[in-house]
Amino acid sequence: MKHYEISRLQVVVFFAIAIAMLIVQVYPMFWVVASSLKDGADIADNPPYSLPSHIFWGNYARALLRSRLVQYFVNSVVVAGLTLVGIVFLSAPAAFAISKLSFKGSERVLSFFLLGIMIPIFACIIPMFMMYRTMGLRNTYFSLILPQVGFGLPLCIYLYTSFMRFVPDSLLEAALIDGAGTFQIFVRIMFPMIRNATVTVVIYNFVNIWNEFTYANTFMTKSSMKTLPIGLNDFVGEMGRRDWGATFAAIVLAVLPTLIVYFLLNKKIMEGMVAGAIKE
Amino acid sequence: MRTRNKAEPWLFLAPALVVYTGVAIVPVLWSLGYSVFDWNGIDDMKFVGAYNYLRMLSDTTFKTAVVNNLLFMAGGSAFQLLSGLVMAIILSNISRGSNSMRVLYFMPCIISSMAICKIFEKLLSVQPEGVFVALLRFLGINPIAILSEPNWVLLVVTLIDGYKFCGLYMVIFYSALVALPIDVQEAAYIDGCSWGQQYRYIKLPMIKNVFFACLVIVLNGTLKGFDVPYILTSGGPGSASELVATYMYKTTFNSTQFGYGGALAVFLLLESLVAVSVVRWAQVRSAKREG
Numbered sequence: 301m302k303h304y305e306i307s308r309l310q311v312v313v314f315f316a317i318a319i320a321m322l323i324v325q326v327y328p329m330f331w332v333v334a335s336s337l338k339d340g341a342d343i344a345d346n347p348p349y350s351l352p353s354h355i356f357w358g359n360y361a362r363a364l365l366r367s368r369l370v371q372y373f374v375n376s377v378v379v380a381g382l383t384l385v386g387i388v389f390l391s392a393p394a395a396f397a398i399s400k401l402s403f404k405g406s407e408r409v410l411s412f413f414l415l416g417i418m419i420p421i422f423a424c425i426i427p428m429f430m431m432y433r434t435m436g437l438r439n440t441y442f443s444l445i446l447p448q449v450g451f452g453l454p455l456c457i458y459l460y461t462s463f464m465r466f467v468p469d470s471l472l473e474a475a476l477i478d479g480a481g482t483f484q485i486f487v488r489i490m491f492p493m494i495r496n497a498t499v500t501v502v503i504y505n506f507v508n509i510w511n512e513f514t515y516a517n518t519f520m521t522k523s524s525m526k527t528l529p530i531g532l533n534d535f536v537g538e539m540g541r542r543d544w545g546a547t548f549a550a551i552v553l554a555v556l557p558t559l560i561v562y563f564l565l566n567k568k569i570m571e572g573m574v575a576g577a578i579k580e
Numbered sequence: 581m582r583t584r585n586k587a588e589p590w591l592f593l594a595p596a597l598v599v600y601t602g603v604a605i606v607p608v609l610w611s612l613g614y615s616v617f618d619w620n621g622i623d624d625m626k627f628v629g630a631y632n633y634l635r636m637l638s639d640t641t642f643k644t645a646v647v648n649n650l651l652f653m654a655g656g657s658a659f660q661l662l663s664g665l666v667m668a669i670i671l672s673n674i675s676r677g678s679n680s681m682r683v684l685y686f687m688p689c690i691i692s693s694m695a696i697c698k699i700f701e702k703l704l705s706v707q708p709e710g711v712f713v714a715l716l717r718f719l720g721i722n723p724i725a726i727l728s729e730p731n732w733v734l735l736v737v738t739l740i741d742g743y744k745f746c747g748l749y750m751v752i753f754y755s756a757l758v759a760l761p762i763d764v765q766e767a768a769y770i771d772g773c774s775w776g777q778q779y780r781y782i783k784l785p786m787i788k789n790v791f792f793a794c795l796v797i798v799l800n801g802t803l804k805g806f807d808v809p810y811i812l813t814s815g816g817p818g819s820a821s822e823l824v825a826t827y828m829y830k831t832t833f834n835s836t837q838f839g840y841g842g843a844l845a846v847f848l849l850l851e852s853l854v855a856v857s858v859v860r861w862a863q864v865r866s867a868k869r870e871g
Contacts, residue, residue, distance in 0.1 A: 306673060306775060314670045318681060321667055325685050325747065328699045331711060335702075348711045386599075394596035400581050401589040409593065416604045418856060420804045422825050423849040424607035426614060426832055426842055430621075450603025453596055472581045482583050486592070511692035513807050518833065529694035533811065536698050544708060547698075555695045562690050566683045570751050573689060577748055577797050578790075 329555075336360070336548035343544055359545035360553070366539070366546065369553055371524060372531030379444045379527055380509045384502055386449040387456055391501070392494075394453075395460030396486050400472060410461065416454035421447070421514060429518060443519040444527070448509055455576060456501045463497035464490065503569055504576030510558060528554050608849065614842030621836045632843035642844070644819045645827040652738050652809075652823055653802040659742040660798055661791075664749025669779065671750070672757045682754065686747035693744060693807035700740050701727075701812060727813055730820035737821045741808040745801065749794050756790040757783060792863040799855045804848065824848055 306314075335343065339356040346353065363369065394413075398406050428447055432438045467490065475485050491498075516527045526534065532554045536547050562569055583589060615632050617625040636642050667685060671678045688696060703710045706725045713723040726732050760783060768778050784791075806825040809815055815822035815830065828848060832841030 310775075311674070314674055318667065318670045318674065321663065322681055322684055325688060325743070328696070328703060328743075329687065329691070331703065332699050343708070348709055348714050390596040390599060393592040397589040397592035401592065402582050403586070403589040406589075409597075413596075413600060416600060418800075418853055419604050419608060420825070420845075420848050420852055422804065422806070422828055423611050423845045424604060425829075426838055426845060427607035427610035428603075429833075430838075446599070447603055450599050453600045454604075457596065469581060476581065482581075482588050482592075485581075507690050511690075511694070513692070513694055513811070514829075529692045532692075532694055532698060536701075544702070547702070551695055551698050555691050558690055558692075559687075562687065563683070566686075569690065570682070570686055573686075573748060574751050574755065578752060578793055 332548050332551050336545065336552045338545060340545060356545075359549035362543065362546040363535075363549035363553060367535045367550060368523060368526075368531060369528075369535070369550060372526050372528045372554075373557070375441070375525060375531075376510060376527040379441055379448075380506055382441065383445045383448045383452070383509050384505055386445060387452045387505055388498060388501060390449065391453050391456035392460055392491060392498070393486060395457045395464055396490055398457070399461045399464040400467070400469070400490070401482070410457070413454045413457050416451065417458075419451075421451060424451075425514065425518060432519060438519050439522040439525045441525075444512070444515050447515055448505075448512065452505050452508075456505070459501055459575065460494065460497050463494045467493055499568065500572045500575050503565075503572030507558075507569070507573060611842045611845045614839055615846050617839040617842075619838045621838050625839075628839065632840045635840065636843065636847065641819050641822060642824075642827060645815075645822040645824050648734055648819075648821065649803065649805065649823045651734060652741075652805050653799060655735070655738045656742050656802040656805070657795070657798045659739065660746045660749055661794060663742070663746045664794075665753050667746075667750040668753035668757055671754055682751065685750055688744045689747045691744070693741075694811060696740065696744055697808055697811040704736070728817050730817055733813055733817065733821045737809045737812060740812070741802070741805060744808070745798070749798070752790060752794055753787065756787040760786055788866065789863070792859060792866075796856055796859050799859060800852060803852050803855055824851070 331349070334351055335348070336359050337355050337357070338346075338352040339354075339358060342353050342356070397403070398410050424447070432443050437443050472485055472489060475489055476482075480488070511529060512527070513529050516530045517533075520526050520530060523531075523534065532550060535550050539547050539550075616627060616629055618628045618631070619625040671681060671685075674681075704712045704726055706713050706723055709723075712726070716723050724732075726736055764782060764786070765778065768782050773782070804825055805823050806829065809821045809823055810826045810829065813821045815826045819827075824844065825848060828841055828844035831837050831844060
């Protein structure tokens with residue numbers, strides 16, 4: 301095969317640029333981790349870019365003891381888990397109906413859903429706030445789950461539909477002739493066959509839900525109900541000036557779960573995020 | 581597949597339709613309704629017609645927010661797409677270490693904007709001193725709290741927002757570049773096309789559709805930009821880093837002007853629709869020009 305051989309010089313230049321851009325991307329995270337391992341004197345006496353003179357874990361102990369990070373973490377897990385369940389359970393059947401069940405207006409239903417991709421959440425947040433206030437639903441998990449399921453649906457239905465179109469009709473019709481009902485066909489045949497679509501949907505939405513800020517900031521005012529992002533904000537607001545060490549440790553603890561999952565599943569996560577983004 | 585019962589498809593659709601309509605569609609109309617009232621959220625609503633929309637025309641903070649938002653959009657899009665593309669081209673030419681570099685480069689994309697803002701808040705802090713100020717001092721420049729500098733703050737916010745998302749465009753461009761058919765590249769090589777010409781005339785034009793898709797995402801994202809300026813500066817100092825979304829949010833929830841907030845929300849919606857239509861139109865036109 302004939303192809304481009306780039307010169308040695310070019311390789312060196314490329315590596316230099318790549319490393320420089322990479323340092324910019326990674327340094328902030330690295331700096332927080334390094335700073336979280338410094339003790340108070342180390343932070344006060346040495347320049348901010350220096351590495352810890354010795355490893356000190358006390359900041360983590362203080363961050364965990366003086367904050368509700370564990371509670372925030374649990375809240376985030378509950379919200380993310382239930383939202384994902386809601387999204388998958390609502391969008392997969394809807395996509396099944398749109399892509400595989402023949403009925404009048406299926407294209408129009410899909411377009412109606414796709415309209416939602418363009419709607420900014422800010423166009424809906426005032427009525428939602430009013431509704432929750434009237435019904436006393438603020439500071440409940442439900443108040444975060446409902447809007448995120450609703451706004452997650454358009455994209456997920458779109459993703460599912462494009463996957464399901466590849467499943468051959470003959471397979472479903474064979475099952476139909478064998479006497480399976482539509483519901484059975486969906487549960488036993490369709491859903492297991494599009495496992496990959498479910499993985500994409502779950503990953504893409506998980507990252508967004510886990511990091512969600514606006515709803516949580518608007519609807520969760522009680523400290524015990526806050527999710528990690530806004531909980532972190534509280535902690536830093538309270539401790540940020542007085543205790544830098546614990547603040548750094550809290551930031552690290554808040555992003556650690558995502559980072560662990562990311563380094564284990566990086567390929568799948570990148571694919572999922574790209575698949576989600578490109579469909580928008 | 582034909583179902584035995586005609587209503588069956590709608591049973592599968594109903595739950596999603598109900599939730600989606602209730603969460604996304606009805607509230608939009610509802611916001612539209614609020615926008616013609618003057619209301620503080622507690623007392624009686626007073627019908628004011630188009631007043632809230634006319635008020636935007638004379639609202640200087642709003643005008644600043646729109647201009648800032650356009651700058652945020654232009655600067656952010658250029659920065660994110662360009663750095664993503666450069667990194668994608670480089671990584672697709674490097675074989676060793678390219679995989680782990682991609683993983684690291686993408687990392688900020690999966691970290692919450694809250695954590696990123698808190699990290700940068702500390703990096704840019706003056707008292708106690710963060711790395712940025714230490715660096716300025718090292719270079720002999722007077723240390724400044726750059727987040728309180730009206731002339732700089734918008735740029736800083738734009739770059740931090742871009743920092744979070746540029747990895748996404750790198751991965752998208754990278755997958756598009758490595759998926760290009762190999763025989764076209766071979767033909768270019770045999771025809772004596774240089775390495776640079778290969779990108780200028782062959783590879784980049786071939787991924788034009790991907791570029792337009794990225795443009796839609798980045799415009800959509802930056803027009804609704806909210807998290808970074810809201811968390812880091814709350815639109816300040818003054819309204820130096822105010823964007824439409826932050827202004828709308830503050831008008832609604834801090835000043836409890838639900839009617840005017842509703843009108844601003846409607847503006848935000850229309851703005852996004854217009855931007856996406858413009859990109860689509862440009863895409864169709866560029867496809868036509870090529871015949």
